[in-house]
Amino acid sequence: MAIVMQLTKEKIIQDFKMQLHEDFMIQNDEATADERFIALAKLVKCYVMPDWLRGRDEIVKEQKKTAYYFSIEFLPGKMLQTNLLNLGIYDLVQEALREIGVDLMDLVDAERDMALGNGGLGRLASCFMDSLPTIGAPGFGNGIRYKYGLFKQKIVNGYQVELPDAWLSSDGNVWETKKPHSAVDVKIYGNVYLVPQESGDLKPVYENVKTLRAVPYDMMQIGFKNDVVNNLRLWDVEIPEKYELDYPTLADRRRIEDITSVLYPDDATREGQSLRLIQEYFMVSAGLQTIVASYAKMGLPMAKIHEKIAVHINDTHPAMAVPELMRILVDEYELDWDDAWATTTQVMSYTNHTILSEALEKWDAGLFKEIVPRIHQIVGEIDRQFVKTWAGKVDTAVIDHTRIIQNNQIHMANLSIIGGHSVNGVAKLHTELLIEDVLKDFYLLYPEKFNNKTNGIAQRRWSQIANPSMSALLDKQIGDGWRSNIHELLKLEDFLEDATVQLDFYQVKQANKQRLADYVKKTQGIDLPIHAIFDVQVKRLHAYKRQLLNVMHIIKLYQDLKDNAALEITPRVFFFGAKAAPGYHFAKSVIKIINELANLINNDARLRDQLKVVFLENYNVSLAELIIPAADVSEQISTAGKEASGTSNMKFMMNGALTLATLDGANIEIKDAVGEDNIVIFGMDKDAVYAHYTRHDYNSRYIYETNPRLKRVVDAFIDGTIPNTHYEGHEIWDALISYNDEYFLLEDFEDYVAKQAYISELYKDKNTWQSKAMKNIANSGRFTSDDTIELYAREIWGIL
Ligand code: Z2T
Known part of the structure; x- marks a missing residue:
């Protein structure tokens, strides 16, 4: 039985x-x-250690089939509250600490x-890490322990x-x-020759390889009260003592350390x-060598490894899992x-997260050959076999x-x-587009591989933890069930028309808005009216997500108010939070525009607090936990067909925001x-988009x-309306017109306005507003990642 069951306040205080x-x-x-x-x-x-060890032992003893979720990104944020909550000791610990004067x-x-991820893809991986133990599924994560996570964003002069x-x-x-005990060696570079053996087989012989030591760091992932x-x-790199002579200079060593140094700050490019x-x-x-070795210990035939092991490829970054497993099976287990191919294809499954063509990963074959020569050979062989199999058919x-x-590209x-x-998309529309468009040729060859798994969210973090007042x-x-x-x-459906309950939800929302307003006052010195609509767009800055459309609407409101000093509008505060990939020039210009527009608007007393714009610096998971519960309006306005799913849309819904959306990604399923x-x-x-x-x-x-009204808005980018943006304004105007x-954006503008x-x-x-907000909360449960991952576990991995 878990230690936490016997905990008392006194014991916690003493242990602490x-x-x-x-x-x-x-x-x-x-x-x-x-x-x-x-x-x-x-x-x-x-407290958790005994359960953690027992879990590991049980898998070995009972030979449970296990899934490994390979992902180059994980984005957990903070873990203290989630861990306490999932252990069922949140309140007890809180009280114990309070007793000794600690908040x-x-x-x-x-x-x-912990921000070892860029955005949605990494955050989804972390939601799955929470949900897998929660549904009692043996599913483990495998990734990289970057020394530096996603960059910290500062705004300086609007940039x-x-x-x-x-x-x-x-x-x-x-x-x-840290588990030095479980370290493994990884070989890169060098040459590989295939030397014929007496048996007639070819055996790879390596020359001049560089050997890296992969050292694992394990993090417990605690299920909810179970x-x-x-x-x-997560793997870190070290220089193996045995091969120290291969890295004689400090520069050599640094180049090795660089391997796990930084997460690439690129979202979808x-x-x-x-x-x-x-x-x-x-x-x-590193991951596969470890997994195969643990399977080998079971003493079962290698050709049946798919019966005990599933490996998931989260987007294509871990796609070398396919040739690497082939290498291990063919070269090392002979x-x-x-046979190796038959089992490998049954082990592997893949999730696609975008249809943007610039994000489809391709590698120059020459580079590939230089860095992973044996993998290059194997990929060549897989390619040849593929062509042979389908030729003439x-x-x-x-x-x-x-x-x-x-x-010459892989x-x-x-x-x-x-x-x-298995190939899955991350929302119904996205999977449809994969089948009908982006991957239609593959669908012709392998219709049975395609399936949809609509994304989900770890609801405990996005309700109980982020929004205690609503909870x-x-x-x-409705009780605490x-x-x-x-x-x-x-159960909330029963109260949608109840005016007292509506008022209660209104008050919770206002309290959360005050919490955010206090943060903005503290960090930026801006006073925000909480009776205003809090209208929020937080996500990576990308042209297809159309933060600019939001900006254009703000410009329009600004022009209306300037035209007519007596005009009364429903007051609004527009919030943006967004990081731009460091090399994404256009996205950075949009950030500059938002900040200068915010300055202009926030300092214009004649707008009488009817309009405010706030750019929240360094948007991350923790900030999301503060912002999302305070939102009245959730902006999900990507060009239809471009946003694979979106996941913040689900978090906003769960916190009682109304979604303003295009029929894109999971927005469609929210509407349903x-x-x-x-x-x-x-x-x-x-x-309509595809028709164009x-x-x-x-x-x-x-x-x-x-459209003169629209023309005036677009011209505001270049006519000096927004100070200090001569360059950026022209860049944007050109993108829109030239x-x-x-x-x-222009076609959707009028309907958006x-x-x-x-709204x-x-x-x-x-009352009507809150009734709609409550309807959203009531129906948000269908987006729990517990259910999403259960479908992966049953339908793709076969581990439940
Ligand atoms: C990413 O966050 C997403 C897709 C990517 O394609 C790369 C990154 Cl880093 C390569 C996002 C999608 O844009 C979003 O719609 C989706 O909800 C999320 O992945 C999780 O599936």
Whole structure:
């Protein structure tokens, strides 16, 4: 039985004080918040350790089939609250600390965000890490322990400045355990020759390779109140003592350390750096060697490894798992190619996260050959076999489009699809687009591999932890069963028309808005009216996400107010939070524009506080936990067809924001869940967008020239309306007019403005508004990642 079951307040206080003595040789009253956080975290680790070890032993003993989720990104944020909550000791610990004069929230604040991810993809991986143990599934994470996570964003003179995120303290991360015992060697570079053996087989012989040592750091992943603890294994690189002579100079050593030094800060575009290729192979090879070795210990036949092991390729970054498993099986365990291939394809499965063509990962075959020569050979062989298998059976054009090596480039998505048994998209529309468009040739070859798994969110973090006031109200209204069974939120359906309950939810929202307003006042000195609509767009800065459309609407409101000093509008505060990839020039210009527009508007007294714009610096998971509960309006306004799913849309919904959305990604499924009266939809749908592609008939300049109101908004980018943005304004104007507005902002503008006006009217009736907000909360349970991951576990991995 779990230790936590026997905990009392007194015991926690005693253990906590002891931990402070042991780690820092201090008393509680002299300790800083940092020291107290570390002591508490270590204590939690001690409490969990027996369950963690038992879980590992059970898998070995019972030979349970296990899934390994390979991902180049994980974005957990802070872990203290989640761990306490999942252990079922949150309240007890909070009370114990209070008794000795300590506020748990000060300890929570002291934890650094772990941000080894860019955005949605990494955050999804972390939601899955929470959900896997929660549903009792043996599913482990495998990734890289970057020394620097996603850059820290500062805004200086309205521009984004990137600073390194040195998240690890000198003692590392409290939640992790270094396991030198389980280190493995990874080989890169060199030459490989295939030498014929007496048996007639070819054996690879390596020359001049560089050997790296991969050292794992394990982090416990605690299930919600079920004593299940899984593992997230992150690999760090070291120089193996045995091969020290291969790295004689300091510069040589630094080059090795660089391998796990930084996360590539690129969201959905590629940076063709060889270091990135090494990162990918390093993680995949270390992970798979370990997994195969643990399977080998079971004494079962290698050709049946798929019966005990599933490996998931989270986007294409870990796609070398396919040839690496082939290498291990063929070279090290001497399986026949065909047997190895049969089991490999049953082990592997792949999730696609975008259809943007610039994000489809391709590698120059020459670079590939230089860095991973044996993997290059194996990929060549997989490609040859693929072509041989389909030759004469389908159109040559189909083979040309689907083979792995094309024009001396290695197509990682093609490798992932050919090398696995499952390909999934992350929302219904996204999967449809994969099948009908982006991957239609693959669908012809392998229809049975395709399936949809709509994304989900770890609801505990996005409700109980992020929104305690709403949680308390829910307890009062529908009982606390929703905390363990999120589908019980549906009980709220009974109160949608209850004016008292509506008012209660209104008050909770206002309190959360005040919490955010206090933060903005403290960090930026701006006073915000909380009776205003809090309208929020937080996500990576990308042209297709259309932060600019939001900006254009703000400009329009500004012009209306300037035109008519007596005009009364429903007051609004527009919030933006967004990081731009450091090399993404256009995105950075949009950040500058937002900041200068904010300055202009916030300092214009004649607007009488009816309009405010706030750019929140350094948007990250912890800030999301503060912002999302305070939102009245959730902006999900990507060009239809472009946003694979979105996941913040689900978090906003769960916190009672109304979604203003295009019919894109999971927005469509949110609409299906709440009904069209409880979401605000605008703009072109995917078919309208695609019609433009086929007809080549989009003409943004025509729209601009024939709509004076819109023309005036677009011209505000270049006519000096927004100070200090001469350069950026012209760049944006050109993108919209000279380059024909790739993401159809102009076409969607009028409908967007109209629906925003509708929202302004709607908000005046607090009761109706809150009723719609409650409808959203009530139906948000269907987006729990517990259910999403259960579908992965059953339908793709076969581990439940
Ligand atoms: C990313 O966060 C996403 C897709 C990517 O494609 C890369 C990154 Cl870093 C390579 C996002 C999608 O844009 C978003 O729609 C989706 O909800 C999220 O992944 C999780 O699937």
